[in-house]
Amino acid sequence: MKCHFPKELSEIIRARFPLIYLQTFEEERALVMLKDLCADSGKNGLNRPLYVWSHTQGLKKYPDGQIDSSLLSPYQLLDHIEKSANSSLYVLLDFHIYLDDQHRTPDNDRIVRRLREVGMSLRNANLARTLVITSPIVNLPQSLQKDVMVMDFPPPTQMEIRTALDRLILKQKGAGGVQVFLTEEDKQQLCKAALGLTQQEAEGTFARAMASNGVLEASDVDFILAQKQQILKKSGALEYVGSDFKLEDVGGLENLKKWLEKRNRTWMDEAKRYNLPALKGVMVTGVPGCGKSLIAKAISSLWKLPLLRFDISSVFGVYVGQSEANMRRALQTAEAIAPCILWVDEIEKGLGGASGGEGDSGTTRRVFGNFLTWMQEKQALVFVFATANQIDRLPPELLRKGRFDEIFFVDLPSKEERKQIFKVHLRRRLTSPEARGDFQETEQILDELANLSDKFIGAEIEDAITNALYEAFFDSRAFRLDDLKRIIINTPRFADMQADYLQSIRTWAKQRAVPASQTFENI
Ligand SMILES: Nc1ncnc2c1ncn2[C@@H]1O[C@H](COP(=O)(O)OP(=O)(O)OP(=O)(O)O)[C@@H](O)[C@H]1O
Ligand SMILES: [Mg+2]
Known part of the structure; x- marks a missing residue:
């Protein structure tokens, strides 16, 4: 898949947004992408010099110009940019440390103020000058929210990972020692297994696979998937779920099973001639302990697609803008791994607050809004399998027609x-x-x-x-x-102990959901 990000970023820069905040763990990869954009004199290019600033080195023309170490302080830098008489792009490394909203100092306050002033003056100037702050975390004070455009740098595409793999193989071959037994198809499988990782993580994982036994071969796919599992776990919100549950391991739920079986392989090329709409996902609600989580695991082996568990509640962070950024990053990672199943277990726990205005300055609502927009617009097959027990806590927008392909209700088993x-x-x-x-x-x-x-x-x-x-x-x-x-x-039966609750969810389901089993009248 081709990455559209550079084009999108270039459009924003050419539309004269003066302050851009690029969230990424991959500073080097981002710099290379910006260097290519700046050097490009075509219609999507920027055709202007690129400068990189850090508070340890000062300002340097990238990649190999002279360093101006007289500009170490952020004030000097901002003054310099405002006065500069050339169209240029400035990348500010680690600038987020001056913007930390949790630990304000008078010095930081002045830098924030100065950044706003410079932003305003660049917006109104004739020369095209842009500041890009790159940082692994989004750390924006309230006062800068409206002035800064926040963007996420997506993880590398399969093609980019392939370039990195080829480079690594060449290097290792040159150094001797490592043997590579890979067909063209094996290489594609290895790169596919590494999707969702940063370039550095992917390279590190390939290198470890080589170092473990001096050979890089087709069976290393399992090693790479296992490494990815570890890496995703560390990053918080997404977890790779390996499962050997099959559809036969789930008793009943025939309607839901049939629905899933009929949609198997519809994302493959062979289905294109039927011109089917892209699958969005299903919401499965109902009585606890009746197989909702089990079926999520079973779809993964039925469809032979990776299963990613998404813990929405863990995207919420303390800094302004951080939760939205975490949500976008998790969704981007899922898209990079597509086709895949995104299992949002107990979605009400992450998004429930969005229905009730529970005094968290609207963050839950904004994050929820991001999720809905993404569901509407996503192109890649990230099939959302959402489960919910407390349906009344879900915001109605989530359940309106057209959001999910279907809403299923799992009742007591017949x-x-x-x-x-x-x-x-x-x-x-x-x-x-x-x-x-x-x-x-x-x-x-x-x-x-x-x-x-x-x-x-x-x-x-x-x-x-x-x-x-x-x-x-x-x-x-x-x-x-x-x-x-x-x-x-x-x-003692749960159904007897919770008879009222059961009655209420059944009444809800009769109006809004389709039975996961063959009929509603199970018992
Ligand atoms: N239809 C079923 N077929 C086979 N086993 C089942 C079925 N329903 C439940 N179980 C068993 O009960 C356990 C709990 O099921 P599961 O975790 O799928 O329930 P759930 O609907 O997700 O519940 P909760 O709402 O509490 O998360 C599973 O480990 C599974 O072994
Ligand atoms: Mg469950």
């Missing part, structure tokens, strides 16, 4: 579904001959168990089976049906 859930879990648990003894889950036994477990949720069925197994283990014997039946009879 008798037939309970039979299937018993079957799934008995098979999963009773794998050794010692534990199983001569027990067989026949139709008749499953029927009996399903009758006894009326109004059970899926999790209660699984629990009853494990508890019966504890009995068997404690007495050093095989599993017994009698234990299971006794446990079922003595289990």
Whole structure:
């Protein structure tokens, strides 16, 4: 996929936005991109010199001009830029330290003021001069919010990663030692596995794969995916979920399963001639413990797409603009990994505040707005699989028609579904001959168990089976049906304890959702 970011940035710079804040961990890659834009004299280029400033070195024409170390202080720099008589682009490294809204000092206040003044004077000047502040975090005082355009530098595309990989292979080959056994297709797979990482992370991961055994080969894809899992985890909001659950491991929910099966591979080239709309995602709500999370894991193996769990509540940060930036970055990473499934578990916990104006200066609402806009506009296949238990906490805009492809409601399992859930879990648990003894889950036994477990949720069925197994283990014997039946009879049911809650979510669902099972009248 081609990266449109340089063109977008160039348009903004040519439209005379004087102050741009580029959020990125990849200072060097951003500088190379800006250098190329500045050197480009075509219609999308900037055709002007690029200067880079840091408070340790001063100002330098990039990449290899003289350093002017008389301009170490931010005031001197801003004065210099305001007076300069050339069209140019200035990149200010680490300038965010002067803008920290949490630790204001009189000095910092003056720098913020001066930056606003310079911004205003550049906007009204004839010469095209632009300041770009690059920083890994967005750290903007309230007073600068309206003057500064905040942008995120997206992670590298597959093509950029490929360039880095080729460069690395060449370097390693030159140094001797490392052997590379890769076909063209293997190289593509390796680069695909590294999508979502920064260029430095991708290069580091390739280098480690080479260093581990002196060889770079097709099987290193697993190593790269495992590394990516670690890296995403550290970055907070996204987590790679590896899962070997299959659709057969989920009992019931036939409607939802069929819906998912019918949409398998619709993002592949072969589906293009049907001109199908791009998939947006589904919202799955309903009774807790009935398989919502389980099905998220199962889609990943059905569709053979990576599953990313997105914890929306962790995007919220203390600095102004930080939460929005974190949200954009997480969504960009997901887009870089596309096609993939973005699993937003218990979405109400992250976005619930957006419906009620809960005094956090509108941040939740803005972050939520960013999420909605992204859902509307996303081009890449990032299939949103959102689950929610407390539907009444969700902002109505999220549920309006057209946002998700479908809203499903998972009810208590029907008798037939309970039979299937018993079957799934008995098979999963009773794998050794010692534990199983001569027990067989026949139709008749499953029927009996399903009758006894009326109004059970899926999790209660699984629990009853494990508890019966504890009995068997404690007495050093095989599993017994009698234990299971006794446990079922003595289990207090969630459905009885929470009857009012159940009634209210069912009433809600009848008007707004489609049953995940075959009918609504399950019980
Ligand atoms: N339909 C089902 N088929 C098989 N197992 C199930 C089913 N429903 C629930 N279970 C079992 O119950 C456990 C809880 O299910 P799961 O985590 O999917 O529920 P959930 O709907 O996401 O609940 P919550 O709303 O509390 O997050 C799972 O580990 C699973 O083993
Ligand atoms: Mg769940």
